[in-house]
Amino acid sequence: MGIALAVLNRIAGARIVQRLGLNKPIERGVYQATRTGFRTFGAATRTFQAATRLGKPARLEPVGERGLFDLTPDDEQQMIRDTVAEFATERLRPAAADADTACTPPAELLATAAELGVTMIGVPESLGGVGTERSTVSGVLIAEALAHGDMGLAVACLAPSAVSNALVLWGDADQQATYLPSFVGDNVPAAALAILEPKPLFDPFALATKATRTPRGYRLDGVKSLVPRAADAELFVVAAMLDGSPTLFIVESSGVLIEAEPAMGLRAAGMGRLVLDGVTVPRSALLGDKASYVECVRLSRLGWCALAVGTAQAVLDYVIPYVNERVAFGEPVSHRQGVAFRVADISIELEGMRLLTYRAAARAEQGKPYARDVALARKLCADKGMTIGSDGVQLLGGHGFVKEHPVERWYRDLRAIGLMEGAVLL
Numbered sequence: 001m002g003i004a005l006a007v008l009n010r011i012a013g014a015r016i017v018q019r020l021g022l023n024k025p026i027e028r029g030v031y032q033a034t035r036t037g038f039r040t041f042g043a044a045t046r047t048f049q050a051a052t053r054l055g056k057p058a059r060l061e062p063v064g065e066r067g068l069f070d071l072t073p074d075d076e077q078q079m080i081r082d083t084v085a086e087f088a089t090e091r092l093r094p095a096a097a098d099a100d101t102a103c104t105p106p107a108e109l110l111a112t113a114a115e116l117g118v119t120m121i122g123v124p125e126s127l128g129g130v131g132t133e134r135s136t137v138s139g140v141l142i143a144e145a146l147a148h149g150d151m152g153l154a155v156a157c158l159a160p161s162a163v164s165n166a167l168v169l170w171g172d173a174d175q176q177a178t179y180l181p182s183f184v185g186d187n188v189p190a191a192a193l194a195i196l197e198p199k200p201l202f203d204p205f206a207l208a209t210k211a212t213r214t215p216r217g218y219r220l221d222g223v224k225s226l227v228p229r230a231a232d233a234e235l236f237v238v239a240a241m242l243d244g245s246p247t248l249f250i251v252e253s254s255g256v257l258i259e260a261e262p263a264m265g266l267r268a269a270g271m272g273r274l275v276l277d278g279v280t281v282p283r284s285a286l287l288g289d290k291a292s293y294v295e296c297v298r299l300s301r302l303g304w305c306a307l308a309v310g311t312a313q314a315v316l317d318y319v320i321p322y323v324n325e326r327v328a329f330g331e332p333v334s335h336r337q338g339v340a341f342r343v344a345d346i347s348i349e350l351e352g353m354r355l356l357t358y359r360a361a362a363r364a365e366q367g368k369p370y371a372r373d374v375a376l377a378r379k380l381c382a383d384k385g386m387t388i389g390s391d392g393v394q395l396l397g398g399h400g401f402v403k404e405h406p407v408e409r410w411y412r413d414l415r416a417i418g419l420m421e422g423a424v425l426l
Contacts, residue, residue, distance in 0.1 A: 039259045043232050046189065048182065048252065054173035058124040060134045062367030071358050073141060080121070081141040087116060088149025092157075093406075096150035099268035100409055103260070105156035105229070113157035114188040118142060122165045127176060128184035131168075136299070136365040139165075139426035140306040140357060147310025148317075151413040152268030154307055155423055159228040159269070162303075162425035163191035166237050166248065166296065170288030175250065179235065190232040193300065194224035194274050195239040195422030204239070204246065204297050204421045209276065211240040211249060217282040218242070220249065223275050228423050230258045230272025237287060238276065239296075239422070248287040248296060255279050265412035269423075296425065298374045302364065303424035305357040305377045308385035308417045311410050312350045315392035318407060319343060323395055342391055349384040356380055361426070382418030389414035 073081060091109055099105050121138055123129025139161075146154035164183040167176055182189050197208050209222025220240055227233070236251040257275035288296075320343060323334040333339050360373035389411035393400035400407050 039257065040231060041253075041255075041257060043190070043234055043253050043258075046182070046234055048178050048235070050174060050177035052177060054177045057171060057173045057176055058126045058168070060122070060124055060131050060168060063133050063365045065366060069359065069362065071355070073137075077138050077141055080138055081145050083116065084118075084142050084145040085148065087112065088146050088154075092146065092149030092153045096153055096268060096406065096409065097403065099150070099153055101267075103262045103267045104270045105153055105268055109153065110156060110190075114160075118157060119161040119164045119183045119188055122161060122168055123180060123184055124168065127168075127180050129180075134365045134367075136302070136361045136426050137358070140302065140361040143303055143306035143424065143426065144310035144313070144354075147307040148314045150268060151307050151311045151410070151416075152266045154310070155228050155266055155269040158303070158424045159193070159233075160188055160191045162193035162300070162423065163235055163237050165299075165425045166193060166287065167250075169295070170248070170292040174284060175287065179250070189234040190229045191235040191237075192227045192229060192233045192274075193237045193296075193422045193425055194227045195297070195300065196225045196227075196420060198223055198225040198273065202419070202421065207239055207241045207246055209238070209240040211242040211247065213242075214280065217280060217285060218249065220251065220276040220279045220281065223273055225273055226261060226263060226266070226271045226420065226423070227274045228266075228269040228271060230274055231260070231270060233258075236274060238274070239293065240276075242286075245290045246293045247290065248293055249281055250285045250287050251276075251279065251281055263416075265409075265414070265416045266420075267412075297421065298371060299364065300422050300425050301378045302357065302360055302374050303426045304417050304420055305353070305360070305374075305381040306426065307424065308381040308414060309350065309354050309357055311414055312346070312353060312385055312388045315388050315407060315410050315414075316343070316346050316350060318405075319346070319392055319395045322399075339395060342395060346388050346391055349380075349388060353377070353381045353384055364426075378417075385414045385417045 091112060095106055095109055120129040121135050122131055124131050143154060143158060146157055160183060164180060167180055195204055196202060199208060212219045222240060224238060234253045238249050238251045239246055240249060256279055259273040259275060261271050261273045263271055323339050323343060324332050326333045356377035360370050360377045363370035363373055392407040393411050396405055396407055399405050
């Protein structure tokens with residue numbers, strides 16, 4: 001859509017178009033494309049097929065017991081976080097405003113993110129990746145660092161790794177041999193995990209999307225909402241009800257319909273609707289079982305907690321210098337107790353969000369029960385993340401309401417934490 005709008009804008013400004021009096025109709029076309037979006041078929045640009053056969057699926061082993069709970073990243077994790085944080089600061093942050101307006105992520109940024117090896121960290125070495133053990137904590141650190149640049153672009157960068165991680169965790173040998181080689185090569189496919197549906201009070205365990213058995217496989221019917229990079233995605237992992245239980249399916253993009261769905265927040269992720277109208281998939285498309293789906297939901301929610309922590313940290317880092325430098329009535333506004341206490345509250349709540357998120361990630365990584373920890377982290381991140389976003393806008397006064405400052409965008413993005421399901425998976 002971004003390319004199409006750029007072409008239309010270029011045509012609308014051409015002299016010959018203005019001479020012929022056609023600029024007004026074209027401008028109306030640009031406006032309508034921006035307002036209503038698009039409806040198109042899925043981006044079927046490659047064929048996935050296994051080059052070799054695997055004897056058994058490759059899995060990453062849990063990390064061993066580490067004794068005392070310690071939040072300090074090891075040397076490798078610190079190096080990864082520093083590299084990603086530098087990328088987020090130098091590349092994502094400057095591009096975020098334009099991407100938010102265009103409702104699409106810049107292709108060059110996505111290519112750079114792929115070069116950083118975001119999708120390779122969770123893929124075992126035996127399949128061409130760099131993973132030697134489960135890396136949930138590293139995934140949290142990466143998501144947090146990316147979201148410190150911009151949450152919408154972070155979701156766009158992390159969307160393919162949600163599919164590759166799902167294949168590593170629950171894919172069988174044939175599924176891994178067919179799809180995972182593409183995620184460790186030079187041309188990583190756009191891919192997305194689609195769980196959320198366009199209905200109020202959505203329950204991920206009571207899906208409206210249905211899977212019906214057929215002689216050759218399954219037929220999928222339903223609509224998935226707020227799917228990142230939907231128009232470009234070549235591969236989806238889709239949640240649907242099969243025999244009364246929620247299940248995951250691998251769906252290639254040929255035959256699906258995509259509709260634009262620009263929302264209040266996360267606009268830079270290029271969100272769209274995935275329309276499944278009698279889409280047929282083979283028996284081999286079934287991914288995991290009900291237990292796998294339950295874990296998928298938990299790991300996805302953990303990813304959104306990490307994104308909330310990164311964006312909330314961005315809010316705090318932005319408002320502190322602002323309130324110290326903003327002078328009113330002859331002194332910095334930070335000298336007012338109401339301002340100082342509100343900044344302190346942001347810092348306190350942020351540390352609680354980070355602690356619960358890291359704890360849940362550590363338990364997941366070590367193979368321990370972590371359902372309670374994820375539930376606590378999501379509740380705190382959804383509530384306090386939204387409050388931090390609102391406080392960031394409030395602390396900037398009138399400046400918080402305009403797009404000159406990024407806090408209004410971070411506020412819109414942070415409101416997504418409590419409603420999003422899927423899209424990211426750590």
